[in-house]
Amino acid sequence: MKKYFTDIAKAVWTVLIGMKITLGHLFVPAVTIQYPDVKLKLPERARNRLFVNMDDCIGCLQCEMACPVNCITIETMKSLPTDDLGTTSTGMKKKLWVTRFDIDIAKCCYCGLCVYPCPTECIKMTEVYEFSEFERNNLLYNYVTLTQPEIDVIKTKIASSEKEQATKKAAEAQAKQTPAPPAPPRPGKDDKKGGAQKT
Amino acid sequence: MTEILANPLLTSTGRQLRREEVIVNVGPQHPATHGVLRLEAVLDGEIVVDVIPHIGYLHRCFEKHAESMTNYQQVVPYVDRMDYCAAMNMDFGYVLAVEKLLGITVPERVEYIRVIMAELQRIASHLIAAGTYGLDIGAWTPFLYMFRERERILDLFEMTCGARLLYNYMWVGGVSHDLPPGFVDKAKDFCSYFRPKVKEYNDLLSFNDIFVRRTANVGVLPAKTAIAYGCSGPVLRGSGVNFDIRRDDPYSVYNRFEWEPQIGRGERGTTGDCWDRYMVRIREMEQSINIVEQALNQIPGGNVSSAIPKRIRPNPGDVYVRTESARGELGFYIVSDGSGSPYRVKGRSPCFSNLSVIPEISRGCMVADLIAIAGSLDIVLGEVDR
Amino acid sequence: MEQFLRNIFDNDFFVYGIIGIIPLVWIIPYALFVIYLERKVSAHMQDRLGPMRTGGWHGWSQTIADMLKLLQKEDIVPAAADKKLHKIAPFVIFIGSYAAYAVIPFSSQYVGSNISLGLLYVIAISSLAVVGILMAGWASNNKWSLLGAMRAVAQIVSYEIPTILSILVVVMIAGSLNLQDINEMQSGWFWNWFIFKNFPFVFIAFIIYFIASLAETNRTPFDIPEAESELVAGYITEYSGMKFAMFMLSEFVNMFAVSAIAATIFFGGWNSPFGEFLSGPLWGVFWFLSKGMVFVFVQMWLRWTLPRLRVDQLMYVSWKVLTPWAFGCIIGVGLWMVL
Secondary structure: OHHHHHHHHHHHHHHHHHHHHHHHHOOOOOOOOOOOOOOOOOOOOOOOOEEEOHHHOOOOOHHHHHOOOOOEEEEEEEOOOOOOOOEOOOOOEOOEEEEEEEEEOOOOOOOOOOOOOOOOOOEEEOOOOOOOOOOHHHHEEEOOOOOHHHHHHHHHHHHHHHHHHHHHHHHHHHHHHOOOOOOOOOOOHHHHHHHHHHO | OOOOOOOOOEOOOOOEOOOOOEEEEEOOOOOOOOOOOEEEEEEEOOEEEEEEEEOOOOOOOHHHHHHOOOOHHHHHHHHHOOOHHHHHHHHHHHHHHHHHHHOOOOOHHHHHHHHHHHHHHHHHHHHHHHHHHHHHHOOOHHHHHHHHHHHHHHHHHHHHHOOOOOOOOEEOOEEOOOOOOOHHHHHHHHHHHHHHHHHHHHHHHHOOHHHHHHHOOOOOOOHHHHHHHOOOOHHHHHOOOOOOHHHHOOOOOHHHOOOOOOOOOOOOOOOOOHHHHHHHHHHHHHHHHHHHHHHHHHOOOOOOOOOOOOOOOOOOEEEEEEEEEOOEEEEEEEEEOOOOOOOEEEEEOHHHHHHOOHHHHHOOOEHHHHHHHHHHOOOOHHHHHO | OHHHHHHHOOOHHHHHHHHHHHHHHHHHHHHHHHHHHHHHHHHHHOOOOOOOOOOOHHHOOHHHHHHHHHHOOOOOOOOOOOHHHHHHHHHHHHHHHHHHHHOOEOOOOOEOOOOOOHHHHHHHHHOHHHHHHHHHHHHOOOHHHHHHHHHHHHHHHHHHHHHHHHHHHHHHHHOOOOHHHHHHHOOOEHHHOHHHOOOOHHHHHHHHHHHHHHHHOOOOOOOHHHOHHHHOOHHHOOOOHHHHHHHHHHHHHHHHHHHHHHHHHHHOOOOOOEOOOOOOHHHHHHHHHHHHHHHHHHHHHHHOOOOOOOHHHHHHHHHHHHHHHHHHHHHHHHHHHHO
């Protein structure tokens, strides 16, 4: 019998305490911020959309291998010794043409594993987080700065240089089979040339 | 997964229904099952006669993916996504396992940072658990108060590693970033800010008579049953079993702090009821704040990346390491065949074993109690299904 | 009011038609306002802001936007549902709630129908909502809806007993069932209000009436029929568009109806608390509406504070707590009046 009355008293008392708390919160300022009129500043280490600075990319494929979800696709082409691709901002001379650098940002899991292995620090996570698109295909980001005609030019140059190399090799192979007559020894001049060539 | 019942009078386990019984599906789309979980409940009016949980709706082949990764480091983002509410704890468990396989030790500073992050994540995870439990019972407001606190913790995490939910922070051999300047002060501010909030939650929800009546003496899990089913974490401790891996099988630097594992004592009902499990979580939050404060005071200086190996190529062998995640005993069994990528990674998920106890404890309760029980077990389906 | 209208029109139909529609003049703006108020009150209690953008200043036209949206929504009726019942269920519930306004006096000059059985009529007609709820739950052809509907019926029917008993306390003091008479008896300063008579019995009767009325209107902590986290909206799960709007409307109409009755029989209705100061027919409307709104606010406050009771606990509260205490109050008041 006594328990009946104490139960009721306890119930009423705890309800009143709860009501006091919620009433108190009516006068506490809200913690909501009015996005998109007010945007919070993200900390400097924030990990959001990826950005690639193609001037610094040397085509080492480290980020492609580090990605756990395989969202980066890179294709490179070897450059000829005569081409000048420039240097990266860290002083490295670029040797590969990067003809394709796609990041499927819809697949990206924003883990940041691609950022650490990059030797020139050209791939970074920026603080951009408002990049929704209406078309899913627009989420496939292409970062290469070479246009398609330029890529075609490079392709044909490489193809032609390979052809040249191939014909040269064939000619050398043929030359080995038919021995050339021995040339008469010439004094001095050749040695100097040889020395100059070595340096 | 989805069985087509040829005979509507049979449950999916082949039990014949009596005339007054009805099968009702709680889920997979339901506001109260925390994730995609289907509970096939056999009801006699309001009384639950039998409950059969069906899982697998969130299976994402994490363990198979881990086998195809090129190195052990790449598995960490996948491990994050297992229990997305307590991602730091998942990271912690996995990297401890790989480090044991490699046989390396990490610098002291790294150990302290890891403990701080894991405990803060434990608080955040318990805030979700308690808040959504209040929602299930019908109390709308404590959920929002708890999420307001959780925002502060997520701000701390964002300051450190850049992400708010899925961190990829703990790496094999260290952590990805050192603590930023100002972290220690901000974290101490948070600790002093948070303590009075726990009192507010207790006033508003935990000791509220209606809440106590809804959860006390409901879903009583006897200690022997809990151990038999392999339950762990707050579910096990709520039944009165004083077992906490951080104290009984210590890893990292947990043995340097003074704190108490909390157990349920049946203060408002029977030992092992839903209120006990809920209260264990609330009290564990206070203990985690103690650990964080002690760690912040004791943290040494040093370089956090000195032990990160360039190539992770363990010797062939296997290892099982268990840690105390927010939801229980999280184990990782890793088999290595000597190459750079794992041969097999198995995650022992605590929620899987905790969930299996639902049929046992909910026979004879009412539908509303079923929801209360499912909420008190604190299930995250990402972990159950991996 | 009736005389005033008879002077304008001679036709009975017009006179009574207008009298019947006048509460709608209050109800429609009230519904638009109170849904917005509920969202704002709940938001500020939870440290957030609520609607802020629709219409510019603090989102004041949010409800209007919601109304327009619901009007143009597709009306989905489940294929295997009982279509006739499905269609009329929301309207039956609305009728049950709105018909109570016929006898509630808004001011000294206006009462829809000055019958001598005012209180009895109110209790009887608000039970019509039970029929509507059962229709809604059954016609949805959904096990969850049926479960919710049956729980709702059990709840409403059992909470009518404490309601009636606490109203009986007031009837004993007033000696009349006519609401306008009860109001006139409480004229004067606020200590003439019935809640302060025969203290503490009428006060306890008021508390009992208030708790029981929370259960009548399916508000937390008694919102088991529409418990969102268990039954996904209970008996209104299968409703969309305007029918859903009708359910929401009838819930808020019912809320104000019970608050109005509480204000009328316990707190003096349209009487000003300061006696003759600030009193008159139009002031009466103001006092009456503000007292009603105070109780609506208290109902909202309770909703956002308390968890919900389980069905058997609900029944326990009704039969074993509220009913005995209500009987106790009746005996107390009876003895007080005799001795």
